[in-house]
Amino acid sequence: MEQLSAAYQTLGKQLxxxxxxxxxxxxxxxxxxALLWLEMDNINWVGSYLxxxxxxLLLLGPFQGKPACTTIAVGKGVCGEAFQQATTLRVADVHAFPGHIACDAASESExxxxxxxxxxxxxxxxxxxPQASRFDESDQLGIEYLVKLLENKLGEEHF
Known part of the structure; x- marks a missing residue:
């Protein structure tokens, strides 16, 4: 199993x-x-859908980047598929992903x-x-680690 990179370890401490x-x-x-937007290279959008x-339906949550799609049906696009399958999806070329929802035409990978x-x-x-094949196994491991940290810190209140 791949080890967590120093960059993701540092991001984890910041989070x-x-x-x-x-x-x-x-x-x-x-x-x-906001932290991922500031610290990650070669990204053009980062946020959540709830x-x-x-x-x-997945509804747009807090994000950084250009205005985005506000609703995504469960099972549709990369976000909807990842939610439906309850698994990480790493897409090297979003244009080759069946049913990809293009909120920003500049996006190449996700x-x-x-x-x-x-x-x-x-x-x-x-x-x-905006870079094809931007996310590799090391990124997946790191981002999944950061999401686990997030899960442990989510409060009870919506607003």
Missing amino acids: DAILDPKLPLVSNLANFS INSNKD IVVPFYRNGQLFGVIDIDS
Whole structure:
């Protein structure tokens, strides 16, 4: 198994310092997105999509980047598929992904990591890049690690 890179270890320490379970969910998700936006190279969007009460739509959550799609049906696009399968999807070429939803035409690759809140699948973290094949196994391991840290710090309140 691949070891966590120094860059992701550092990001983990930074996240641990700024995320607080006493804060509302939206505050922690906003800081998560902001930190990754500042620290990751070659990305053009990072944010979250949260499941609605009917469990059929992902709704746009806090993000950094250009305005984005506000709803994504579960099972549609990379985000919807990752949520439905409850697994990370790393896509080297989004144009080759069947049913890809293009919110930003500049995006070439993407990684989507589902996350849980109180033991329930709750949403996805989505990161896009204008560079093809931007995300490798090391990135997947690192981002999944960061998402686990986030899960442990999500507060009870939505707002």
